[in-house]
Amino acid sequence: MTAEALPAELRRAIVQLARTPRLLVACDYDGTLAPIVEDPETARPQPESVHALRALAGLHETTTAVISGRALRDLATMSRLPAEVHLVGSHGSEFDIGFVHSLNGPARELHARVETELERLVDGAEGVHLEVKPASIAVHYRRAEQAVADHVAEVVRTGPCTWDGVQVTEGKAVIELAVVQTDKGHALDVLRHQIGATAAIFVGDDVTDEKAFARLSGPDLGVKVGGGETLAQFRIDDTPAVATMLAFLLEERRNWLYGEQATPIERLTMLANERSVALLTPEARVTWLCHPEPDSAAVFADLLGGPSAGHLSVTPERGGLPLGQRYLPGTMTVETRWSGLLVTDYLEHYAQPHRTDLIRTISGSSRAVVEFAPRPEFGQVPVKLVRNENGLRVVGTSDPMALHSPGVDWEISSDGMHDTARAIVSPNGESVLLELRCGTDDLAPDPIPEAERKKRANLYWTEWLESLKFPEVERELVVRSALTLRGLCHSETGGIMAAATTSLPEEIGGVRNWDYRYCWLRDGALTAKALVSLGSTTEAEAFLNWVHGVLATVPGPERLHPLYTLAGTGLGPEAVIDTLPGYAGSRPVRVGNLANQQVQLDVFGPVVDLVAALSLARGKLTDDDWKMTNAMAEAVARRWEEPDHGIWEERHRPRHHVYSKVMCWLTIDRAITLAETYGRTPSPEWHPLRDKIAQDIVTKGWNDEVKSFTTAYDGTDLDAASLFVGLSGLIDPSDERFASTVTAIEAELRSGSTVYRYHRDDGLPGNEGGFHLCAAWMIEAYLLCGRRTEAEDLFAQMVDCAGPTGLLPEEYDPIAERSLGNHPQAYSHLGLIRCAQLLSAH
Numbered sequence: 015m016t017a018e019a020l021p022a023e024l025r026r027a028i029v030q031l032a033r034t035p036r037l038l039v040a041c042d043y044d045g046t047l048a049p050i051v052e053d054p055e056t057a058r059p060q061p062e063s064v065h066a067l068r069a070l071a072g073l074h075e076t077t078t079a080v081i082s083g084r085a086l087r088d089l090a091t092m093s094r095l096p097a098e099v100h101l102v103g104s105h106g107s108e109f110d111i112g113f114v115h116s117l118n119g120p121a122r123e124l125h126a127r128v129e130t131e132l133e134r135l136v137d138g139a140e141g142v143h144l145e146v147k148p149a150s151i152a153v154h155y156r157r158a159e160q161a162v163a164d165h166v167a168e169v170v171r172t173g174p175c176t177w178d179g180v181q182v183t184e185g186k187a188v189i190e191l192a193v194v195q196t197d198k199g200h201a202l203d204v205l206r207h208q209i210g211a212t213a214a215i216f217v218g219d220d221v222t223d224e225k226a227f228a229r230l231s232g233p234d235l236g237v238k239v240g241g242g243e244t245l246a247q248f249r250i251d252d253t254p255a256v257a258t259m260l261a262f263l264l265e266e267r268r269n270w271l272y273g274e275q276a277t278p279i280e281r282l283t284m285l286a287n288e289r290s291v292a293l294l295t296p297e298a299r300v301t302w303l304c305h306p307e308p309d310s311a312a313v314f315a316d317l318l319g320g321p322s323a324g325h326l327s328v329t330p331e332r333g334g335l336p337l338g339q340r341y342l343p344g345t346m347t348v349e350t351r352w353s354g355l356l357v358t359d360y361l362e363h364y365a366q367p368h369r370t371d372l373i374r375t376i377s378g379s380s381r382a383v384v385e386f387a388p389r390p391e392f393g394q395v396p397v398k399l400v401r402n403e404n405g406l407r408v409v410g411t412s413d414p415m416a417l418h419s420p421g422v423d424w425e426i427s428s429d430g431m432h433d434t435a436r437a438i439v440s441p442n443g444e445s446v447l448l449e450l451r452c453g454t455d456d457l458a459p460d461p462i463p464e465a466e467r468k469k470r471a472n473l474y475w476t477e478w479l480e481s482l483k484f485p486e487v488e489r490e491l492v493v494r495s496a497l498t499l500r501g502l503c504h505s506e507t508g509g510i511m512a513a514a515t516t517s518l519p520e521e522i523g524g525v526r527n528w529d530y531r532y533c534w535l536r537d538g539a540l541t542a543k544a545l546v547s548l549g550s551t552t553e554a555e556a557f558l559n560w561v562h563g564v565l566a567t568v569p570g571p572e573r574l575h576p577l578y579t580l581a582g583t584g585l586g587p588e589a590v591i592d593t594l595p596g597y598a599g600s601r602p603v604r605v606g607n608l609a610n611q612q613v614q615l616d617v618f619g620p621v622v623d624l625v626a627a628l629s630l631a632r633g634k635l636t637d638d639d640w641k642m643t644n645a646m647a648e649a650v651a652r653r654w655e656e657p658d659h660g661i662w663e664e665r666h667r668p669r670h671h672v673y674s675k676v677m678c679w680l681t682i683d684r685a686i687t688l689a690e691t692y693g694r695t696p697s698p699e700w701h702p703l704r705d706k707i708a709q710d711i712v713t714k715g716w717n718d719e720v721k722s723f724t725t726a727y728d729g730t731d732l733d734a735a736s737l738f739v740g741l742s743g744l745i746d747p748s749d750e751r752f753a754s755t756v757t758a759i760e761a762e763l764r765s766g767s768t769v770y771r772y773h774r775d776d777g778l779p780g781n782e783g784g785f786h787l788c789a790a791w792m793i794e795a796y797l798l799c800g801r802r803t804e805a806e807d808l809f810a811q812m813v814d815c816a817g818p819t820g821l822l823p824e825e826y827d828p829i830a831e832r833s834l835g836n837h838p839q840a841y842s843h844l845g846l847i848r849c850a851q852l853l854s855a856h
Contacts, residue, residue: 017262020255024237024248025262031235032266034213036075038206039067039263040226041256042198043082043093045186045219046239049253054154059093060253066260071098073267074599077209081201083185083222085147102201104147104192109204117149121193124179125149128191131174135166142166150181150192163187185222199225215263217256218246268523268599275320276598277301280817280833282317283339284514286346286501287361287471290370291514293317293837296339296818298350298357299327305370305452306413308504308511309531309580311391311605313415313452318517318603319594322429324389326450328357328374331381331438341819344476344493346501347468348819354380355441363471367506369453373464376439376446384448386417386424387434392591392603399426399433404457405449406435416457418449475500482549485854488813492850494820495843496548499541502840503553508560509533509580510541510553513824513836519600520825520834524780527600529607530824530836532585534577535561536661537840539620544844546627547851554628561621562638565645572649576614576663577607585610609663615653616661618646619677622684635692644697647685651703654678660726661735666777669726672715673735679707680742708744715739716751722758723751731774732762734788737795747798756795764792766828767811783825783834786812790845797852809849822846 017025031037041047047059047067071078079100082089086103095101102109117125129144129151136142141158144151153170155163170189175182181192190196198218206214212233216226219239227236227245236246239256250259277295282302285292292314293302301316312318316325330352339350347360355378362371376382388397390411398409401424408415417435424435439446447464460467475497484492502511513530520526538561542554564582568574579585588606596603622643629635654675657668682704689696714727715736725733737759739745740752763770768784769792789812796805815826815833822842824835 017258017265020250020259020262021248024250024259027235027248028215028259028263029266031213031215031233032263032269034211034233036077036210036212037267038077038079038202038209038211038214039070039260040079040081040202040205040214040216041067041260042218042220042223042239043080043084043089046217046253046256047080047093050186050219052157054156055092057092059095060257062257063253063260064093064095066257066264067099068096069264070260070267071096073264076267077205077211079205081198081205081216081226083152083183083188083190083220085145088145100205102205104150104190104196108148109201117193121149121179124177124193125151128174128177128180128193132170132191135169135173139166149194150190150196152188152190154188156187183222185220197225198222199227199229202226202229216246217259277317278817278833279518279597279823279835279837280815280821282817282821282837283341283348283819284346284498284501284821284838285348285359285361285372286498286514287363287365288501288503288505289365290361291501291511292359292361292372293514294339294348294350294359296350297327297329297336298339298359299325300359300372300450301325302515303370303372303450303452304531305390305415306368307580308514309529313388313390315389315392315594317515318591318597319393321387322389323393323594324387325385326372326374326387326448327383327385328376329383330355331383339819341494341497342472344479344497345472346475346497347472352378352380354378355382357382358468360468360471362467363474364467366453369451371452372450373467374448374450375464376448377441377444379441379443381438381440382446384422384437384439385434386436387432388415389432390415392605393432393593394591396431397433398428399424399435401426402457404459407455407457413453414455415453416451416455418447418451418457418459420447420459422446422448478550484548485850487809487850487854488846489850491813491816491820492548492847495822495847496545496550498821498838498843499545499840499847500550500553502541502838503556504533504580505556507580507582508556508558508563509578509582510538510557510840511580512537512577512841513839515836516605517600517603518597518823518834518836520782521600521780522598522830522832522834523600525600525602526778526780526782527596527602527604528836529588529604530839531580532577532607533560533580533582535564535574535617536576536614536620539624540844541840543620543624543627544847546624546631548847549631551628551631554624554631558621558625558628558639558642562642565642570649571618571642571645572653574617574649575610576612576617577610608665609659612659612663613656613668614660614663614674615650615656615658616671616674616677618650619680619684622646622681622688626684626688629688629692635688635694640688640692640694643685643688646681647697647700650678650681651699654707657726662733662771662776664776669728670714671726671733671735672711672723673733673738675707675711675715676738676742676744679704679711679744682707683743711739711744712751720758722755725772725774729774731772732759733772734759734763734769734785734791735771737791740798741791741794752795753799756792756799760792763788764808767808767815768826768828783827785825786815786822786839786842787824787845790842790849793849794852797856802856805849806853809853812846812849816846 048057086108215235238244238246315323405419516529517527590602660671769788821838823837824839
């Protein structure tokens, strides 16, 4: 049963309820969580309801409870509900830990008298039994013949039910006599008061639940299960419907708590200057900035922790949403416009080494509110702000920092640990200048006027673009992808980031949150090759120099790690920033990456393939690059027969991954091609080794059962990366095994506008979206198989996933229709470039 099967009005009411600050979710047990059964001792709750209640209890400001007529001990035994869910028994007279009632002397005496009298009244009444609870006694007559049941009910009602001090509650075939106040409505009130709930939902099926429904008011929600008269506003059919409703409430509550306030990932826009990166929200809030390097600690981490984690924001004093945000054509300068207000942002391109200078100008006719909340080291370092005639100095950081803001009158407040500055500015036809200077506390005016610096920064990008050649298909989007890839390059070192961020989730609320601000040999090589294909070789030359530098630090290329810092050094241990709640509540926030310690034997192929592409573009093969090619080929010769962790870096045992073997084959194949093209002497082992690896893949990677090349030699599971048996040229694309592999992967891993990496258990909880890179591979595979229409359709859907400024993160969830993963992602943009080129060429 899906949420759509619930009444539309109920769904709307749940959406509103889910947005209350502190929510109480309470349910009856029998007939609500568990179906009514002949033998009450066998009543077990719907597993889906248990899961939803537990998950709801795990959310912030959300409490769940079960209020039942059963004795508390029996309720705990029968329901097997987790400790996170509060249990209330005996119609509210027994609360779990923190709510336990103790009976005084008179109540204990009355309890004993009632028990004695009831035993006398039901003696010999077949099918009737007493349930003795700490503060009450229930008379059950569901199993009795009708005449017997009627007689017992009558004598109980006219007997002990009339005694002073006895509280009577009647349900379906049960009469309960309590010696303390026992009322589900009262129990609901006690719970509400205990947690300070701003709204409650109660779900029940019995007449005893009406007392709870009667206590609901205002934003509260009552839901009756089954037929009969009721005070509840809504009605559903049965216990499966309860499970569906609770799951829907869970989804809406989770989205409201964690997801609704988070800017959709694809709508974030990147600033870059080939040394630093920053991200802006559509409202011109600087939500992410690290210093001194892109893989350093964050100064602004609003992206992963909300405003308290650091930001620099500009908003119109009168409020309102922006009219739009755009890059100035052919640049990395961003404009955000409101009616009467324009904010322009860029990173200073010619700043001194180890400086990060962010330039913001505010122009127009409207007043604006500016907030400056620096939070160095992910907010873990206390900072003070000191006013100066030219702006603010940040005090307390290991690296100096200042905000040059001439003419701005700041008000400074403190939360006890961090200072925040706020100002109202009036452009009145003249631009207000804000220059965040990380790496210096100098507040003196820059000798070069801001307009000139902006012009220089823009010319840097536009002049570079003029040297490139772009395909006609989606030309503007390819231009933006090229600029994005160039922005992920680090000009000082030659390293190339896989993405600009850490810990943007692969599943909202999940734990698949990784740090991609480093340089992977594979990702860097593929990025550089994409830029070579457009006509720019500078990045490839710098990256290969970076690789040479890394190789000088290891005993041999076979000992290369999959990734390094942008400076080419090894990563420290992976750490968690516990103080940040994560994007849309997705925790943990990670710094570092454990994949650094993995064995990934595919890394050699993309590097040697880049050497081949760069050599072709410049018409020569350098001695250093040939030496590196030989070293990579030697590493493959030594290790290709080993299992590894593969391209996707699964935190599982190593396997013989088909993609890794293909990349080993590619290493040798490209080495042979380089030798033949540039008159070099190949190793005599290369030709037979290339054939041996190919035969190994074709023999062990193909699986007759699934009619496809599989993920690895030891299973039938499929992987989008296995498409490279054809994409690499290892087998001819006309080979029926390639066409069959494309069909099998399409059937299992493609979902609408995206393609998943795989669907196997990878040792981590939760799920993920489809990868834009995998969709790009599928598009290329379609073209190789002559399926152009499918290629064009999938490419069009991939293009539609790009954000309003043309950026793509790593993944897309076709079910929730939202982007996922770190952003912007090099893989996604290089895949888009490749597809546009192929579609233009055919």
